[in-house]
Amino acid sequence: MKILVFGALNIDYTYSVDHFVQKGETISSSELSVFSGGKGLNQAIAFSKAGANVYQAGCIGTDGKVLLSTLEEAGVNTSYVHVSQEYRSGNAIIQNDKEGDNCIILYGGSNQEIKKEYVDEVLSHFAEGDYIVLQNEINEMSYIIERAKEVGMVVVLNPSPMDEKVFTFPLACVDYLILNEVEACQLLDIPSEDYNEGEILVSLHEKFPNMKIVLTLGSLGSRYLDNEETVNQSCYKVKAVDTTAAGDTYTGYFIASVIQNKSVKEAMDIASKASAIAVGRKGASSSIPTYNEVIRS
Numbered sequence: 650m651k652i653l654v655f656g657a658l659n660i661d662y663t664y665s666v667d668h669f670v671q672k673g674e675t676i677s678s679s680e681l682s683v684f685s686g687g688k689g690l691n692q693a694i695a696f697s698k699a700g701a702n703v704y705q706a707g708c709i710g711t712d713g714k715v716l717l718s719t720l721e722e723a724g725v726n727t728s729y730v731h732v733s734q735e736y737r738s739g740n741a742i743i744q745n746d747k748e749g750d751n752c753i754i755l756y757g758g759s760n761q762e763i764k765k766e767y768v769d770e771v772l773s774h775f776a777e778g779d780y781i782v783l784q785n786e787i788n789e790m791s792y793i794i795e796r797a798k799e800v801g802m803v804v805v806l807n808p809s810p811m812d813e814k815v816f817t818f819p820l821a822c823v824d825y826l827i828l829n830e831v832e833a834c835q836l837l838d839i840p841s842e843d844y845n846e847g848e849i850l851v852s853l854h855e856k857f858p859n860m861k862i863v864l865t866l867g868s869l870g871s872r873y874l875d876n877e878e879t880v881n882q883s884c885y886k887v888k889a890v891d892t893t894a895a896g897d898t899y900t901g902y903f904i905a906s907v908i909q910n911k912s913v914k915e916a917m918d919i920a921s922k923a924s925a926i927a928v929g930r931k932g933a934s935s936s937i938p939t940y941n942e943v944i945r946s
C-alpha cells in the first residue's frame with residue numbers, strides 16, 4: 650500500500666528583526682534561518698516518521714534542492730516531485746520580532762503551476778487502494794481529486810488553508826476529511842461562537858454523510874465520526890512551545906495508523922501523542938517525532 654502526499658513545498662526564510670519593516674524603511678536582520686515547509690512537505694514527513702511508505706508529489710523550482718534534501722533525509726520518496734525550470738519554489742518571507750510576533754509574505758511560486766499532464770503522470774504510478782493526501786495550497790485540486798478517485802485511491806482531504814475554492818472541490822469523492830474547528834465552521838458557513846464541537850461534528854456528518862470525519866480541537870483534543878462510530882480523544886498534556894505543524898503531524902500519524910489496521914481509537918491516540926510532542930518543540934517539520942519517540946513517550 651502506497652501513500653501519495655500531493656501538496657505544497659515551501660522555503661521559509663525567517664528573519665529576526667527588532668521591529669517589522671515600515672513603509673520606505675530599510676532595516677537589518679540579526680539572523681536568517683531557512684526552513685523547509687509547506688503543508689504537503691510537513692505531512693509527507695509526518696507519514697514517513699510514522700513508518701509509512703510515502704511518496705511526495707508537487708512542484709519546486711531549481712532553487713528548491715533544500716526541499717528535496719529535507720524530504721529525503723526524512724525517508725520520503727521524492728522521485729515524482731517536479732522541478733520547474735520556469736518558476737521559483739513557493740516561499741515565505743517571515744519577519745520575527747523581539748516579542749515573538751510574525752509578519753509573513755507568502756509567494757505560491759511553483760506550487761501554483763501544477764499541470765494536468767503532470768497529475769496524470771504521477772497518478773499513473775498508483776493503484777486502487779493506495780491513499781492520496783491533499784491540502785489546499787496548490788492549484789488543480791479538483792482535477793487531482795477526480796483523477797485519484799477514478800484510479801480508485803482513498804482520498805484524504807485536509808482543507809487547509811480554508812478558502813472559497815474548497816466549495817468547488819468534488820467533495821463527494823473525499824473519503825477522509827481532517828480539519829480544525831475554524832475550517833469546519835467555514836465549510837459549514839456557520840459562526841463558530843454559536844456551536845459546540847459536538848454540534849459541528851454532527852452538522853459535518855449531515856452535510857457529508859459518506860465521509861469519515863476527524864475534527865481537531867487544539868488543546869481540547871480531537872473527535873471522529875463516521876456512519877458506525879463516534880470517538881472522542883483528549884490531548885496529551887504538554888508545555889506548548891510551538892504549535893506549528895500540530896495538525897500536519899496529527900494527519901500523518903492518524904492515517905498512517907489506520908493503514909496499519911489500527912482501530913480509529915488507537916489511531917487517534919497515537920496521532921495525539923505525536924502531535925503533543927511536536928507542540929512541545931520549536932519548528933515545523935523538524936518538530937515531528939519518530940514512531941519510536943512516540944511509543945516510548
Ligand SMILES: Nc1ncnc2c1ncn2[C@@H]1O[C@H](COP(=O)(O)OP(=O)(O)OP(=O)(O)O)[C@@H](O)[C@H]1O
Nearest residue numbers: 829865866867868870871884892894895896921924
Ligand atoms: N497545546 C496542545 N497540547 C497538546 N496537544 C495539542 C496542543 N495543540 C494541539 N495539539 C494536538 O494536535 C492536534 C491538532 O491540533 P490543531 O487542532 O491545533 O490543528 P491545526 O489547527 O490544524 O494545527 P496547525 O495548523 O497549527 O498545524 C490536536 O487535536 C491535539 O491532539
